[in-house]
Amino acid sequence: MKYRMKYRATRPARNAVALALGASILLGSLSAYGSDASDLAKERVAQSDTSVEQARQTLGNSEHGTVELQQARDKLDAAKSALAKKDWKEAERAAAQAHLFAELAVAKSQSADARKSADEVLASLEILRQETERNTPTQR
Numbered sequence: 001m002k003y004r005m006k007y008r009a010t011r012p013a014r015n016a017v018a019l020a021l022g023a024s025i026l027l028g029s030l031s032a033y034g035s036d037a038s039d040l041a042k043e044r045v046a047q048s049d050t051s052v053e054q055a056r057q058t059l060g061n062s063e064h065g066t067v068e069l070q071q072a073r074d075k076l077d078a079a080k081s082a083l084a085k086k087d088w089k090e091a092e093r094a095a096a097q098a099h100l101f102a103e104l105a106v107a108k109s110q111s112a113d114a115r116k117s118a119d120e121v122l123a124s125l126e127i128l129r130q131e132t133e134r135n136t137p138t139q140r
Contacts, residue, residue, distance in 0.1 A: 041088040041095070045079045048095040048102070052076050055102035064112035065105035072101035 052072045059065050079094035 037088040038086070041083060041091040044092050044095040045076070045083055048072075048076055048079060048098040051099045051102040055105045058106050059109050062109045062112070065107075065109035068101050068105035068108060072098045072105060075101055 052069070055065075055069055055072060059069055075094050075098035079091045079098055082088075082091035082094055
């Protein structure tokens with residue numbers, strides 16, 4: 001059971017790391033082929049849009065990380081607005097911030113879930129300890 005809890009807590013983190021790595025590779029290859037600033041900004045905004053959506057799905061109905069998720073959405077909206085104004089640098093900056101806020105939202109949610117699981121385990125151990133003391137004859 002310990003392994004299952006660990007896997008469940010780290011799976012979204014692995015997905016986020018894989019997404020970030022894939023985004024870095026993609027951005028590097030785009031830069032290497034001399035794509036212009038507008039294409040790069042559009043790609044980063046699209047990747048951030050994906051990050052925010054994945055964070056939203058990961059959080060689900062969780063109350064933890066909602067503030068950061070809203071900040072990610074706000075930054076994504078700012079990035080899209082900058083794209084519309086053809087302000088490529090601002091679009092990239094806001095997209096990067098949106099991505100980071102989305103990652104932070106997921107991390108806060110996972111941290112809260114892990115904390116809750118740990119509290120449940122500690123409560124179970126305390127009950128088990130009390131049962132053991134109740135059923136063990138005292139030595140005098």
